[in-house]
Amino acid sequence: MGKAIFWLSIFIGGLVITRILARKAAQHAAGVHFATQRTATNSLKTAEQMVRCEHCGLHLPRSEATITENQVWCSQEHARLGAKQQQRV
Ligand SMILES: [Zn+2]
Numbered sequence: 001m002g003k004a005i006f007w008l009s010i011f012i013g014g015l016v017i018t019r020i021l022a023r024k025a026a027q028h029a030a031g032v033h034f035a036t037q038r039t040a041t042n043s044l045k046t047a048e049q050m051v052r053c054e055h056c057g058l059h060l061p062r063s064e065a066t067i068t069e070n071q072v073w074c075s076q077e078h079a080r081l082g083a084k085q086q087q088r089v
Contacts, residue, residue, distance in 0.1 A: 054083040 049062045054071045055078035066073040073079035 053078055055079075055081055056084075 050059045051062045051065045051072040052059050053074035055073060058074045060074050066076055066079045068079050
C-alpha cells in the first residue's frame with residue numbers, strides 16, 4: 001500500500017511539473033504570438049478604416065480609395081466627376 005502511494009505521488013508530481021512547464025512554454029509562446037497578433041490587429045485596423053465616396057456615397061477601405069484634397073472617392077472617375085452637390089450647381 002505504501003508503495004502504491006509512493007508511485008502515485010511521483011505520478012502526480014510528474015503531472016504537476018509537466019503542467020507547470022507546459023504553462024510556462026505556452027505563456028512564452030503566447031507572448032511572442034501576442035506581439036505578432038498586435039501588429040496584425042494594427043494592420044487590420046487600418047484596413048478596416050472605411051471612407052465614403054463624395055460622389056456616390058459608397059463606403060470602401062481607405063487603402064482602396066482615391067483621395068484628393070481631403071476628399072475621398074471610390075474611383076478615379078468619381079474623383080473627376082466631383083462631389084454630387086457640386087455637380088448639381
Ligand atoms: Zn463613387
